Amino acid sequence: xxxxxxxxxxxxxxxxxxxxxxxxxxxxxxxxxxxxxxxxxxxxxxxxxxxxxxxxxxxxxxxxxxxxxxxxxxxxxxxxxxxxxxxxxxxxxxxxx
Amino acid sequence: xxxxxxxxxxxxxxxxxxxxxxxxxxxxxxxxxxxxxxxxxxxxxxxxxxxxxxxxxxxxxxxxxxxxxxxxxxxxxxxxxxxxxxxxxxxxxxxxxxxxxxxxxxxxxxxxxxxxxxxxxxxxxxxxxxxxxxxxxxxxxxxxxxxxxxxxxxxxxxxxxxxxxxxxxxxxxxxxxxxxxxxxxxxxxxxxxxxxxxxxxxxxxxxxxxxxxxxxxxxxxxxxxxxxxxxxxxxxxxxxxxxxxxxxxxxxxxxxxxxxxxxxxxx
Amino acid sequence: xxxxxxxxxxxxxxxxxxxxxxxxxxxxxxxxxxxxxxxxxxxxxxxxxxxxxxxxxxxxxxxxxxxxxxxxxxxxxxxxxxxxxxxxxxxxxxxxxxxxxxxxxxxxxxxxxxxxxxxxxxxxxxxxxxxxxxxxxxxxxxxxxxxxxxxxxxxxxxxxxxxxxxxxxxxxxxxxxxxxxxxxxxxxxxxxxxxxxxxxxxxxxxxxxxxxxxxxxxxxxxxxxxxxxxxxxxxxxxxxxxxxxxxxxxxxxxxxxxxxx
Numbered sequence: 060x061x062x063x064x065x066x067x068x069x070x071x072x073x074x075x076x077x078x079x080x081x082x083x084x085x086x087x088x089x090x091x092x093x094x095x096x097x098x099x100x101x102x103x104x105x106x107x108x109x110x111x112x113x114x115x116x117x118x119x120x121x122x123x124x125x126x127x128x129x130x131x132x133x134x135x136x137x138x139x140x141x142x143x144x145x146x147x148x149x150x151x152x153x154x155x156x
Numbered sequence: 157x158x159x160x161x162x163x164x165x166x167x168x169x170x171x172x173x174x175x176x177x178x179x180x181x182x183x184x185x186x187x188x189x190x191x192x193x194x195x196x197x198x199x200x201x202x203x204x205x206x207x208x209x210x211x212x213x214x215x216x217x218x219x220x221x222x223x224x225x226x227x228x229x230x231x232x233x234x235x236x237x238x239x240x241x242x243x244x245x246x247x248x249x250x251x252x253x254x255x256x257x258x259x260x261x262x263x264x265x266x267x268x269x270x271x272x273x274x275x276x277x278x279x280x281x282x283x284x285x286x287x288x289x290x291x292x293x294x295x296x297x298x299x300x301x302x303x304x305x306x307x308x309x310x311x312x313x314x315x316x317x318x319x320x321x322x323x324x325x326x327x328x329x330x331x332x333x334x335x336x337x338x339x340x341x342x343x344x345x346x347x348x349x350x351x352x353x354x355x356x357x358x359x360x361x362x363x364x365x366x367x368x369x370x371x372x373x374x375x376x377x378x379x380x381x382x383x384x385x386x387x388x389x390x391x392x393x394x395x396x397x398x399x400x401x402x403x404x405x406x407x408x409x410x411x412x413x414x415x416x417x418x419x420x421x422x423x
Numbered sequence: 424x425x426x427x428x429x430x431x432x433x434x435x436x437x438x439x440x441x442x443x444x445x446x447x448x449x450x451x452x453x454x455x456x457x458x459x460x461x462x463x464x465x466x467x468x469x470x471x472x473x474x475x476x477x478x479x480x481x482x483x484x485x486x487x488x489x490x491x492x493x494x495x496x497x498x499x500x501x502x503x504x505x506x507x508x509x510x511x512x513x514x515x516x517x518x519x520x521x522x523x524x525x526x527x528x529x530x531x532x533x534x535x536x537x538x539x540x541x542x543x544x545x546x547x548x549x550x551x552x553x554x555x556x557x558x559x560x561x562x563x564x565x566x567x568x569x570x571x572x573x574x575x576x577x578x579x580x581x582x583x584x585x586x587x588x589x590x591x592x593x594x595x596x597x598x599x600x601x602x603x604x605x606x607x608x609x610x611x612x613x614x615x616x617x618x619x620x621x622x623x624x625x626x627x628x629x630x631x632x633x634x635x636x637x638x639x640x641x642x643x644x645x646x647x648x649x650x651x652x653x654x655x656x657x658x659x660x661x662x663x664x665x666x667x668x669x670x671x672x673x674x675x676x677x678x679x680x681x682x683x684x
Contacts, residue, residue: 181494183494391641
């Protein structure tokens with residue numbers, strides 16, 4: 060009964076997402092970018108695990124940004140790079156320090 | 157024949173010190189309004205326009221370095237960004253603000269590379285594409301900087317003091333471009349010792365720099381070494397545009413003001 | 424025979440390079456700079472700037488760092504417009520700055536007809552060589568003289584307090600705590616000449632740090648900048664100043680001070 064309800068819920072959610080269409084999908088990358096890179100100011104205070112996760116999320120987002128149109132790609136791949144490199148920098152400084 | 161060529165080549169090499177006049181000599185110091193001028197010419201001349209002459213002083217009085225160089229994504233070297241009219245039209249780079257819609261100081265920021273402007277009336281392009289053209293800037297440098305604290309060299313303005321005293325309030329956030337975030341953990345100030353005996357120590361202030369730059373602008377591209385002293389910075393490299401010289405040669409207060417950084421008397 | 428011609432051609436090529444710094448320029452003409460970039464286009468006489476008048480009163484640093492003049496004629500881009508805006512000559516020559524008890528005459532007022540204006544002709548006038556020589560001699564009479572050209576020994580004049588060059592002008596300079604650098608550097612000379620003992624103290628009196636570092640000497644590490652007398656006489660390194668304004672390199676013994684080995 061619960062499983063059935065869960066299945067219905069999953070299907071209807073999936074349908075809802077798909078129903079939003081491609082516009083929603085294209086804005087997802089931006090949301091993801093903003094989520095990841097909002098924390099650069101506090102990078103020095105973040106725990107190691109979170110930093111590594113952020114770097115990994117940056118790496119996953121990169122190919123999606125590479126598929127954007129020229130102007131967006133130019134701007135956001137640079138922004139993502141700068142953001143990722145900062146987290147990596149903090150990781151390395153802790154590992155070496 | 158070959159012997160004559162060789163002879164001429166040798167003579168040219170030996171006589172070349174005569175040409176050394178222009179290198180290793182005291183060059184003219186840029187005038188206060190010129191300091192921070194960047195000439196951008198990736199595609200301008202190819203498009204039949206004069207190169208862009210961008211003077212930093214006006215923008216830096218209004219915005220942090222971080223906003224343009226991290227959020228909007230401008231590179232720190234002329235020509236490295238690769239700005240095109242299409243990018244501006246799409247609302248990136250200059251077009252992030254220069255879109256004819258954003259209101260700053262109760263004025264609409266003029267549109268850059270607007271589709272309607274190009275081809276029709278190139279006179280409006282001259283506002284930025286002004287190298288070699290006699291274009292009077294809308295904001296006069298002397299009037300604008302009249303009441304700002306006087307600084308040594310560079311723009312002749314002490315921007316640090318101007319910000320501290322609230323005479324300039326650089327904006328650090330652009331709607332739709334910047335990521336909303338809370339304010340951040342301050343890093344400590346630390347001392348750097350110069351190699352040359354007799355020169356005072358440098359007190360590097362993170363706080364003074366992060367006001368304008370945040371973290372990403374410097375780390376890791378400009379400063380890779382993390383632990384204090386892990387990377388040695390030589391003045392030759394710095395004068396050449398590396399490390400501190402990435403900013404303090406062309407836009408931030410220039411390095412010839414030795415006493416500005418070398419401030420602690422040596423113990 | 425062909426070899427001789429080639430040798431002659433080589434000497435001919437090199438002669439101007441090697442001898443430029445070694446010629447003895449008459450004292451009253453030494454340090455003369457012609458500023459005529461825009462003058463020709465504006466159909467007014469170029470400015471004949473004599474360094475000696477200013478260097479008796481101001482340090483090199485004040486003009487070449489605080490005001491920002493280049494050290495090569497024509498490089499600065501001085502114009503009536505920059506002067507009138509208070510830059511370059513106009514930093515002091517603005518009719519307001521008081522030096523020596525009176526306001527310094529204004530240079531290049533806007534919208535002035537040069538032909539009608541005696542004040543323009545204070546600078547923009549064809550140089551009278553004889554008058555220039557007389558003025559210099561009258562000035563130099565009371566100063567110690569040195570060198571083959573019997574020019575004013577500025578170093579001694581300053582050391583004796585006969586001149587007190589000003590290093591700070593209100594509105595032009597910003598005060599900084601002075602950096603003490605008294606290091607003397609021994610420069611080994613190749614060949615038969617004695618070594619040179621470079622004195623920071625003597626140079627920083629006139630130049631501070633910024634005149635030389637980093638543009639002329641980027642590295643502070645001893646021995647990184649190697650030059651030769653040919654280089655120096657062409658205006659490299661020491662030659663930036665010591666072939667044009669500071670005592671000329673033709674006076675060898677002023678630098679090569681130690682007794683011959």
